[in-house]
Amino acid sequence: MYPLKFNTIYIHKPWGGRNLEKYKPGLPEGIIGETWEVSCHPHDTSIITNGKLEGMKLTELIDKEGSTLVGSEISTEWFPLMLRYVSAQDKLSIQVHPDDEFARKQNEPMGKSEAWYILDAKEDAFLYAGVLEGDTDSLKKAAIEGTIEQNLKKLYVKKGDVILIPSGLIHAICEGLTLIELCNNSNTTYRIYDYNRGRGLDLEEGFQVADIKKQGLITEGLQKKKTGYKKSYLCLDKNFSWELYDVDQSFTEESDPERFYLFTCIEGAGEIHYESGIESISNGESILIPATLGQYTFEGNMKVLKSYVPDLEQVEKEILQEIEIGA
Numbered sequence: 001m002y003p004l005k006f007n008t009i010y011i012h013k014p015w016g017g018r019n020l021e022k023y024k025p026g027l028p029e030g031i032i033g034e035t036w037e038v039s040c041h042p043h044d045t046s047i048i049t050n051g052k053l054e055g056m057k058l059t060e061l062i063d064k065e066g067s068t069l070v071g072s073e074i075s076t077e078w079f080p081l082m083l084r085y086v087s088a089q090d091k092l093s094i095q096v097h098p099d100d101e102f103a104r105k106q107n108e109p110m111g112k113s114e115a116w117y118i119l120d121a122k123e124d125a126f127l128y129a130g131v132l133e134g135d136t137d138s139l140k141k142a143a144i145e146g147t148i149e150q151n152l153k154k155l156y157v158k159k160g161d162v163i164l165i166p167s168g169l170i171h172a173i174c175e176g177l178t179l180i181e182l183c184n185n186s187n188t189t190y191r192i193y194d195y196n197r198g199r200g201l202d203l204e205e206g207f208q209v210a211d212i213k214k215q216g217l218i219t220e221g222l223q224k225k226k227t228g229y230k231k232s233y234l235c236l237d238k239n240f241s242w243e244l245y246d247v248d249q250s251f252t253e254e255s256d257p258e259r260f261y262l263f264t265c266i267e268g269a270g271e272i273h274y275e276s277g278i279e280s281i282s283n284g285e286s287i288l289i290p291a292t293l294g295q296y297t298f299e300g301n302m303k304v305l306k307s308y309v310p311d312l313e314q315v316e317k318e319i320l321q322e323i324e325i326g327a
Contacts (some may be wrong), residue, residue: 001065001068001069001290001292001293002051002274002277002279002290002293003050003272003274003279003289003290003293004048004050004051004053004058004061004195004278004287004288004290005048005049005050005285005286005287006037006046006047006048006049006058006277006286006288006300007047007049008024008026008035008036008037008047009035009036009037009039009044009046009285010027010032010035011032011033011034011035011036012030012031012032012033013031013032013033013034013092013199014031014033014090014199015033015088015090015091015092015175016031016032016033016034016087016088016089017031017032017033017088017089018031018032019087019089019178020032020035020085020087020118020178021285022178022284023085023119023178023266023283023284024085024284025284025291028082031053031089032087033086033087033088033254034084034085034086034087034181035082035084035085036082036083036084037083037085037264037286038058038059038081038082038083038262038286038288039058039082039083039084039185040059040062040078040079040082040185040278041082041185041187042093043187045057045058045059045192046058048061048123049163050135050279053208056286058079059079060168062076062079063076065290067291068111068290068291068292069260069290069291069292070205070259070290070291071256071257071258071260071291072257072258072259072291073258073259073309073311074258074260074291074309076127078109078110078185079185080110080184080185080239080240080258080309081182081183081184081185081240081307081309082182082184082185082186082187083180083181083182083262083286083307084180084181084183085119085178085179085180085181085256086116086173086177086178086179086180086181087177087178088174088175088176088177088178088180088220089175089176090195091172091173091174091175091195092172092173092174092177093172093189093191093192093193093194093195093197093199094128094143094148094149094152094170094171094172094188094189094191094192094193094194095170095171095189095192095206096113096167096168096169096170096171096189096190096192096206096209096210097112097113097114097165097167097168097186097188097189097190097209098112098167098168098188098190098205098209099111099167099168099209100167100207102176102208102209103186103188106165106188106205108186108188109185109186110185110186110195110317111167111183111184111186111188112182112184112186112187112188112189113164113165113166113167113184113239113240114164114166114181114182114184115162115163115164115165115166115181115182115183115234115235115237115240115242116162116163116165116179116180116181117160117161117162117178117179117180117182117234117242117244117266117305118153118157118159118160118161118162118177118178119137119178119179119218119266120159120177120178121157121158121159121161121176121177121178122175122177122250123178124156125156125157125158125174125175125176125177126154126155126156126157126174127154127155127157127163127171127172127173127174127177127216128149128152128153128154128155128170128171128172128174128213129152129153129155129165129169129171129216129217130152130153130155130169130170130171130214130215130216131151131152131153131164131170131212131213132151132152132153133151134151134212134214136207136210137211138151139151139170139207139212140192140203140207143192143193143201143203146193146196148192148193149193152170152172153215153216155216155217157177157218161218162188162219162221162234162235162242163216163217163218164216164217164218164219164235164237165216166214166237166274167209168210168211168214169211169214169215169216169232170210170212171216171304172243177249177259180243180264180266180305182240182305182307183211183239183240184239184240189202190202190205190206190209191206192206192207192210210298219234221233221234221235221244222319222322222323224243224322224325226251227249228247228248228249228250228251229245229246229247229248229249229250229251230245230246231243231244231245231246231251232244232245232246233315233319233322236310236312236315236316236319238310238312239309240303240307240308240309240310241306241307241308241309241310241315242306242307243305243306244303244304244305244306245261245298245303245304245305245306245320246303247268247270247298247299247300247301247302247303247304248301249299250297250298250299250300251294251297251298252296252297252298253295253296253297254294254295254296255289255290255291255292255293255294255295255296256291257291257292258291258310258311259291259308259309259310259311260288260289260291260308261288261289261306261307261308262286262287262288262289262307262308263281263286263287263289263305263306263307264285264286264287264304264305264307265281265282265284265285265286265302265303265304266283266284266304266305267275267283267302267303268282268283268300268301268302268303269281269282269283269300269301269302270282270298270299270300270301270302271297271298271300272287272295272296272297272299273297273299274293274294274295274297275293275294275295275297281298281300281304282302282303283302
């Protein structure tokens with residue numbers, strides 16, 4: 001096995017634009033709202049673009065290699081994560097995602113929680129994340145009447161902020177934002193207001209799953225300076241962990257036989273050195289580190305986000321050790 005790259009899946013959205021050209025020089029014509037960078041979703045699946053496996057779907061490789069690729073603690077029946085870029089020139093719909101229990105009742109394999117890393121934000125950019133006031137009935141009435149924005153919490157954000165959006169949280173990405181979204185492998189979205197764009201709404205399901213007590217927060221994270229790089233623990237959840245490596249020279253790690261890793265380059269460029277070769281990585285690219293790859297080294301000047309399904313106890317222990325070392 002070797003580090004895997006994938007094609008970019010481009011999604012046209014009415015609220016999109018052309019801002020993703022900064023990260024995707026080959027952006028096709030039209031109003032592009034998002035790209036799927038790593039996906040095993042039935043709506044569209046990533047295709048490998050490098051090495052001897054070029055042209056193979058990621059789902060096909062998982063069927064063939066199983067835990068050798070994804071790890072012994074990761075299901076080979078349903079890939080757990082989805083990674084995408086989102087860029088909004090207008091507000092997205094006000095929406096909510098179901099938890100696992102509700103999703104499975106609808107014959108969906110899992111619910112959806114997500115985290116956002118803000119890549120670019122216009123001055124005074126904000127998003128909606130949670131409810132300021134109102135109960136379910138009054139919120140539903142406001143959604144029907146088109147006044148629900150008055151009931152929602154504005155969260156002002158800037159470049160580098162990280163926001164965790166759990167299932168059940170009413171939310172919306174607003175205009176002037178470009179971000180990376182890490183989420184469960186689910187595309188189940190219940191729209192409760194869509195600015196009269198003519199798309200269907202899901203008021204009944206949306207307000208069944210909405211938890212109006214939940215609030216979105218900007219996570220603080222923890223940064224530790226290492227030799228050749230800085231590492232920040234951005235977000236830790238049962239569904240996924242997110243870490244940022246700010247590399248000015250290099251860092252070396254071992255793959256984990258229990259899980260795969262995804263790395264996304266958000267600034268700069270460099271190389272990944274592993275036992276049997278070298279793979280390049282540059283701004284806008286994502287790469288999958290197989291569970292059985294072994295030792296690998298990132299060299300260059302770049303920022304990369306590491307995404308994976310964590311062993312919560314192990315990562316919490318690692319963070320506590322870092323805090324103790326720095327105390």
